[in-house]
Amino acid sequence: MFQSNTFKDQVVLVTGGRSGIGFQIAKDMLQLGAKVIICSRKEAPLKEAAEKLSEFGVVDYQACDIRNTEEIQALAAMIKEKHGRLDVLVNNAGGQFPVLAEYLNDKGWNAVINNNLNGTFYMIREMANAFFIPQKQGNIVNIIADMHRGFPGMIHTGAARAGVENITKTLAQEWSDFNIRINCVAPGIIESSGLDTYPQPVQDMFAEAKKAIPLKRFGDVKDISNAVAFLASPLASYITGISLYVDGAQHLNYDKMGMPNVLKSFLNP
Numbered sequence: 001m002f003q004s005n006t007f008k009d010q011v012v013l014v015t016g017g018r019s020g021i022g023f024q025i026a027k028d029m030l031q032l033g034a035k036v037i038i039c040s041r042k043e044a045p046l047k048e049a050a051e052k053l054s055e056f057g058v059v060d061y062q063a064c065d066i067r068n069t070e071e072i073q074a075l076a077a078m079i080k081e082k083h084g085r086l087d088v089l090v091n092n093a094g095g096q097f098p099v100l101a102e103y104l105n106d107k108g109w110n111a112v113i114n115n116n117l118n119g120t121f122y123m124i125r126e127m128a129n130a131f132f133i134p135q136k137q138g139n140i141v142n143i144i145a146d147m148h149r150g151f152p153g154m155i156h157t158g159a160a161r162a163g164v165e166n167i168t169k170t171l172a173q174e175w176s177d178f179n180i181r182i183n184c185v186a187p188g189i190i191e192s193s194g195l196d197t198y199p200q201p202v203q204d205m206f207a208e209a210k211k212a213i214p215l216k217r218f219g220d221v222k223d224i225s226n227a228v229a230f231l232a233s234p235l236a237s238y239i240t241g242i243s244l245y246v247d248g249a250q251h252l253n254y255d256k257m258g259m260p261n262v263l264k265s266f267l268n269p
């Protein structure tokens, strides 16, 4: 659907690109002409993913925990040495676990805030300082979540993603002088490797909730990748500071999905 040269010779970094949504984004960017770098915490699955992706184009990888500034700086140094520039940063790495607020301890709260909010900010700041600000050009897409009306059962990630959404609105203004565009994609429930990490009762609850999604289906990793490609492409050259909900209108119908109640009955000890 996009022209195969949409990202020709552009350098694209996809965090969490070894699996699920990130893998699809990396694959599609390669097929649209980009050189792609993927990072995540563990070296072995990253290498395996990079080998699979190399069928589609030039791909590099480096283990990097987005919560660790030194590791991010080392990743930026590798990209500078090998490619000389960075055009697009896709902040896809993240995760959380279902829990009710009253049972969430400091460690669990901090783990998710550190990953999804702090890690995303560190990555944005470091890549902007290393590339986008000196280049006076850059493009950032942040994967957040469907937390438009709060996120019962996932208060930590709701707060973290709302923080990223606000960072996005701030930087769309603060960094407009550097010709940096920054946007979010907010996935609904997407059939991906990430979803498989949830316990069976939560997956059963998702299956039940599907009936109340106005488009009556879960999303596909390709639905998210298409939105990322659009926002990172020149087709979106006048779009910055927005969140694009890719969720079959779930965010308009959340309470009817019965998620809070089902989550509550599952999560109550």
Ligand SMILES: CCC/C=C/C(=O)SCCNC(=O)CCNC(=O)[C@H](O)C(C)(C)COP(=O)([O-])OP(=O)([O-])OC[C@H]1O[C@@H](n2cnc3c(N)ncnc32)[C@H](O)[C@@H]1OP(=O)([O-])[O-]
Pocket (backbone or CB within 6 Å): 094, 095, 096, 097, 098, 099, 105, 107, 108, 109, 111, 112, 115, 188, 189, 190, 194, 195, 197
């Ligand atoms: C509708 C929405 C659909 C969304 C779908 C997706 O997003 S799919 C994509 C989803 N993909 C993913 O989510 C995958 C990636 N997810 C992750 O890597 C983790 O969930 C992370 C984000 C907490 C980071 O982890 P990390 O390596 O930084 O930390 P750690 O593992 O060492 O844990 C630190 C502390 O957190 C707590 N705690 C953690 N887990 C649970 C739990 N299940 N139960 C209860 N508590 C839990 C616990 O306090 C633990 O300390 P402890 O008690 O062990 O001393």
Ligand SMILES: NC(=O)C1=CN([C@@H]2O[C@H](COP(=O)(O)OP(=O)(O)OC[C@H]3O[C@@H](n4cnc5c(N)ncnc54)[C@H](OP(=O)(O)O)[C@@H]3O)[C@@H](O)[C@H]2O)C=CC1
Pocket (backbone or CB within 6 Å): 015, 016, 017, 018, 019, 020, 021, 022, 039, 040, 041, 042, 045, 064, 065, 066, 067, 092, 093, 094, 095, 096, 115, 119, 143, 144, 145, 146, 186, 187, 188, 189, 190, 191, 192, 193, 194, 195, 197
């Ligand atoms: N699937 C869904 O329905 C939805 C997903 N999302 C979000 O979309 C993103 C992708 O999800 P999905 O593909 O489904 O799930 P996955 O669990 O497959 O992907 C998460 C990726 O992030 C990486 N990652 C996690 N923490 C870090 C870290 N600290 N540093 C570097 N990499 C990290 C993981 O690799 P590793 O563990 O090896 O580090 C993994 O590759 C996530 O942020 C997720 O929360 C949002 C809403 C809905």
